[in-house]
Amino acid sequence: MISRISSAYENFAFKFLDFGGRATRLEYWCVIPLIWLFIFLMLPGDAAEIWGHLLQRDVPPLNPFHYGSLGLFLFTFVPRLSLTVRRLHDAGRSGKWAKLPFTAVSLGLVLSVGLLTAIPMSDPSGLGPGLMVAGAVTASLSGSFWEALFNLAAIANSLDWDAILTTLLGVAAQADPGGVLDQTGALTAHDPLLGFQFLFQFTLIALGPFIALLLHLYFMLLPSQRGENAHGTSPLPSRTRRSRGRPENAYAGYAYLTKRTEEEERQLHAARKAQVRELYQRRVLGKPDS
Structure with a gap:
């Protein structure tokens, strides 16, 4: 078992450009979770360093490899992608399914932007729209990109975020999903094609990230195909008599000596x-x- 785990890390390091082979579940799950664990452990420290530079009105280091989380993410990007493709091949799936994480991230960003703009604008107290207007005015009055970031960081640092988040979360909790359904029903009654199109797009954006991640997880957990497939021979050893409970011939390896x-x-x-x-x-x- 230890040799198989060490072999998984060796394959990850030395097969980082191999997009045509196969990789077992053990090889994938020994490497990928550990890399993401290190990235998320280093991320708060890197974010705090950047925030400190902005508060001091100092341009943070622009070299991505200066930050541990971003550097590790970029350094392992191609090896992680090739390992994902090989894992898909080992499960008998096309390497095109490796796009699922990128699809999930893209849809997640669209959903996040929509929520971050919809929740403040629906705040009856005017706090959300006020923050957005203040940020836009500050950015427009700044002389440069970094000057705008310095000013926005100073404003954000002076705000009471606990009270703001409490207010915005209260607005989100009071949101009426039935209102959206009523609007969709009215739109469908007026124009069925447009209503179904809106409902499909809304469902895709809302559930798309979760569906893509669950599908990616399902593919990564599929067992290896025994024997050969279109992408090569299985990395797993074939089932022998010993694996079925039968005794193994200790002299089988010397059969070539008496072969005629x-x-x-x-x-x-x-x-x-x-x-x-x-x-x-x-x-x-x-x-x-x-």
Whole structure:
């Protein structure tokens, strides 16, 4: 087991450009969760460093490899992608399904932007729209991109985010999903095609990230196909007699020492036939030895 785990890390390191082979579940799940764990552990420290630079009105380091989380993400991007493709191949699936995580992230960003703009604008107290207007005015009055970031960071640092988040969460909790359904029903009654199109797009954006992630997880948990498939031979050992509970021949590895050619087999067969014929004539027919 230890050798298989170490082999998984070796394959991840030395097969980072191999998009055509196969990789077992063990090889995938020994590597990918550990990488993401390190990324998320380093992410708060990197974010705090960038935030500190912005509050001091100082441009943070622009080298992505200066930050541990971003550097590890970029450094392992191609190896992670190739490992995902090989895992799909091992399960008998096309490597095109490796796009699922990117689809989930894209739909998640669209959903997040929609929520971040819809919730503040629906705040009856005016807090959400006020924050958005203040941010837009601050950015427009700043002389440069970094100047705008410095000003926005200073404003954000001076706000009471606990009270703001409490207010916005209260607005989100009071949201009426039935209102959206009523609007969709009215739109469908007026124009069925447009109503169904709106409902399909809304469902796709709302549930798409979760469906894509669940489908990706399902593919990564599929068992390996035994034997060969279109992408090569299975990395798993084939089932032998020993795996079915039968004893293994300890001398099977030395069989090549006594292996004969076809000509030698024919000569041996002819010699045995002659020996049997001679023994029959001498013992049964009573003929003397020739």
